[in-house]
Amino acid sequence: MGTITFVEHDGTPHQVELEDGTSLMELATNNGVPGIDGDCGGEASCGTCHVMVDDAWIATTGTRTELESQMVEMSPECGPNSRLACQLRATPALDGLTVHLPEFQM
Amino acid sequence: MTSNSSLFQRTKVRVTDTVQATVPTDRVIQGVGLAQKAKRLAGLETPLVFTEEPIPDPADVPLEEIDVSNPFMNRQGQWYPYFARLREEAPVHYQPKSPFGPFWSITRYADIQAVDSNAEVFSAEPFIVLGPPPFNAEMFIAMDPPKHDVQRRAVQGVVAPKNLKEMESLIRERVQDVLDNLPTDRPFDWVERVSKEITGRMLATLLDFPFEQRHKLTYWSDTISGSADATGGTTHQDELFPAAVDLARNFTALWHDKAARRAAGEPDGFDLITLMQTSEDTKDLIKKPFEFLGNLTLLIVGGNDTTRNSMSGGVLALNRFPDEFEKLKADPKLIPNMVSEIIRWQTPLAYMRRVAKKDVYFGGQFIRKGDVVLMWYVSGNRDERKFENADDFVIDRKNARNHMSFGFGVHRCMGNRLAEMQLRILWEELLERFDRIDVVGEPGYVQSNFVKGYSDMQVQLTPKPVREQTPVRVEATSGA
Numbered sequence: 373m374g375t376i377t378f379v380e381h382d383g384t385p386h387q388v389e390l391e392d393g394t395s396l397m398e399l400a401t402n403n404g405v406p407g408i409d410g411d412c413g414g415e416a417s418c419g420t421c422h423v424m425v426d427d428a429w430i431a432t433t434g435t436r437t438e439l440e441s442q443m444v445e446m447s448p449e450c451g452p453n454s455r456l457a458c459q460l461r462a463t464p465a466l467d468g469l470t471v472h473l474p475e476f477q478m
Numbered sequence: 479m480t481s482n483s484s485l486f487q488r489t490k491v492r493v494t495d496t497v498q499a500t501v502p503t504d505r506v507i508q509g510v511g512l513a514q515k516a517k518r519l520a521g522l523e524t525p526l527v528f529t530e531e532p533i534p535d536p537a538d539v540p541l542e543e544i545d546v547s548n549p550f551m552n553r554q555g556q557w558y559p560y561f562a563r564l565r566e567e568a569p570v571h572y573q574p575k576s577p578f579g580p581f582w583s584i585t586r587y588a589d590i591q592a593v594d595s596n597a598e599v600f601s602a603e604p605f606i607v608l609g610p611p612p613f614n615a616e617m618f619i620a621m622d623p624p625k626h627d628v629q630r631r632a633v634q635g636v637v638a639p640k641n642l643k644e645m646e647s648l649i650r651e652r653v654q655d656v657l658d659n660l661p662t663d664r665p666f667d668w669v670e671r672v673s674k675e676i677t678g679r680m681l682a683t684l685l686d687f688p689f690e691q692r693h694k695l696t697y698w699s700d701t702i703s704g705s706a707d708a709t710g711g712t713t714h715q716d717e718l719f720p721a722a723v724d725l726a727r728n729f730t731a732l733w734h735d736k737a738a739r740r741a742a743g744e745p746d747g748f749d750l751i752t753l754m755q756t757s758e759d760t761k762d763l764i765k766k767p768f769e770f771l772g773n774l775t776l777l778i779v780g781g782n783d784t785t786r787n788s789m790s791g792g793v794l795a796l797n798r799f800p801d802e803f804e805k806l807k808a809d810p811k812l813i814p815n816m817v818s819e820i821i822r823w824q825t826p827l828a829y830m831r832r833v834a835k836k837d838v839y840f841g842g843q844f845i846r847k848g849d850v851v852l853m854w855y856v857s858g859n860r861d862e863r864k865f866e867n868a869d870d871f872v873i874d875r876k877n878a879r880n881h882m883s884f885g886f887g888v889h890r891c892m893g894n895r896l897a898e899m900q901l902r903i904l905w906e907e908l909l910e911r912f913d914r915i916d917v918v919g920e921p922g923y924v925q926s927n928f929v930k931g932y933s934d935m936q937v938q939l940t941p942k943p944v945r946e947q948t949p950v951r952v953e954a955t956s957g958a
Contacts, residue, residue, distance in 0.1 A: 409879060411880060411884075412591065412886050415591060416595070417591065417594065417595040417886035417887045417890070418886060418890055442597075442887075442888055443887075443888070445627075446627070446630065446631065446634065446888075448634075448635070448640070475640070476638070476639035476895075477639075478638075478639075478895070
């Protein structure tokens with residue numbers, strides 16, 4: 373179905389196979405990508421799967437929902453393209469997506 | 479819209495602001511204390527007093543009479559069996575007449591997560607312990623958005639992972655100093671000499687509070703959270719108000735002292751007061767003294783017995799499950815995951831309280847607007863629906879990080895990375911020095927329905943041969 377790339381804060385990239393319907397948080401944690409915790413198991417209630425979508429892709433993924441905002445906006449690293457990875461579902465349209473990880477998860 | 483009630487609200491705010499700005503805070507608190515004492519002496523108010531009695535097994539109590547607010551449950555080892563029964567038979571359970579009044583108990587992991595994540599229906603106001611605290615401190619843990627968000631953002635920098643990096647080496651130094659001065663020829667009280675001591679040092683660091691007076695932070699925090707009316711604890715009101723007055727005086731002085739030192743050219747540190755004074759949103763927070771005091775109090779209470787009881791709990795867990803200690807020594811890289819498992823197994827705060835803002839159907843029950851709802855983290859963390867062999871301590875448990883000891887949603891523990899960092903550093907330093915950390919006898923348990931803690935724990939240490947003592951350093955997870 374394609375791949376997406378998680379880029380750590382220090383620039384280290386991690387390419388991961390997309391699995392249809394799986395959240396990006398699960399993709400990261402299942403593939404040992406460091407820098408995403410997903411402590412609440414994907415319920416948008418911990419804020420530890422914060423990712424920043426590349427400018428080229430934000431139109432495709434869309435910006436964050438209000439549900440995501442209430443958690444991710446607590447992070448000092450939150451930017452306009454910040455999303456919670458647990459609320460982003462993998463689809464073929466995301467093949468080639470790059471997201472950046474913040475320096476810290478809260 | 480100018481209704482009578484909003485005029486009243488506006489007047490109330492104006493009066494409160496004026497009082498705050500003109501009457502010294504400690505005098506206000508003193509006033510509240512004296513008024514309470516007068517009420518008591520006049521027989522107008524009767525504070526709760528709890529006397530310990532044997533608690534029957536849950537199977538012997540009719541379901542509708544089960545009352546898990548009993549502050550001796552932990553001491554008698556009864557919480558786990560009671561919650562197991564509730565999870566199975568009445569996962570949303572109503573207790574109509576506890577000493578604290580009526581309340582609902584939510585006991586399954588998934589249900590607790592749902593309530594915690596729904597701040598619109600389940601409010602954290604006016605307080606998050608079961609019964610009323612002695613005075614109304616302005617703490618953002620007991621506020622709803624949007625006011626909550628503003629207040630939390632103002633102070634979260636002090637425990638943000640970026641700041642923790644600055645603090646790590648100082649915290650490590652202090653842990654090393656504590657451990658290097660422990661007796662190894664006889665048992666001693668771990669709670670006093672290690673858990674309380676390290677936590678106290680950390681709190682003093684966080685606030686840049688005079689190091690030699692750090693025990694005051696621990697004392698104030700324990701006194702406040704020990705209110706019988708609030709949590710079934712042992713603090714008498716006559717002790718509580720002097721402690722609160724002392725806290726108010728000291729924290730006010732701390733602010734002014736720091737401002738003076740910075741004005742005299744002292745370089746900025748990473749402590750909370752400095753952060754407040756150098757941030758646009760909070761540089762004048764001293765002019766809202768109840769907000770200032772409330773948030774400082776929250777930070778010392780939040781970071782006090784929680785971390786302390788996790789430090790003690792980890793030692794107890796490894797004693798009850800000795801194979802896990804061997805597993806740990808064989809692979810110290812398990813420390814970060816073990817830290818999460820310790821926090822799950824211990825669950826330092828048993829619950830958080832909410833109030834329903836409207837009528838709601840939940841878990842097959844009808845919860846009315848205004849009803850008190852308790853989210854029993856201690857139960858959710860032992861829910862077999864989420865954690866396999868939930869009562870077992872398993873340091874490489876795959877979903878240890880899914881524990882709910884930090885809560886979920888907007889109130890999720892702000893200090894969680896600091897707690898994890900302290901525990902990680904503690905276990906790195908312990909593994910370097912000691913071959914055995916044996917609990918002697920049974921620990922004492924704190925009387926409380928809120929704080930799940932140890933009052934004392936005798937421990938005997940066996941040091942490693944000096945030549946085998948090499949530093950242990952493991953990668954933290956993505957926080958600190």
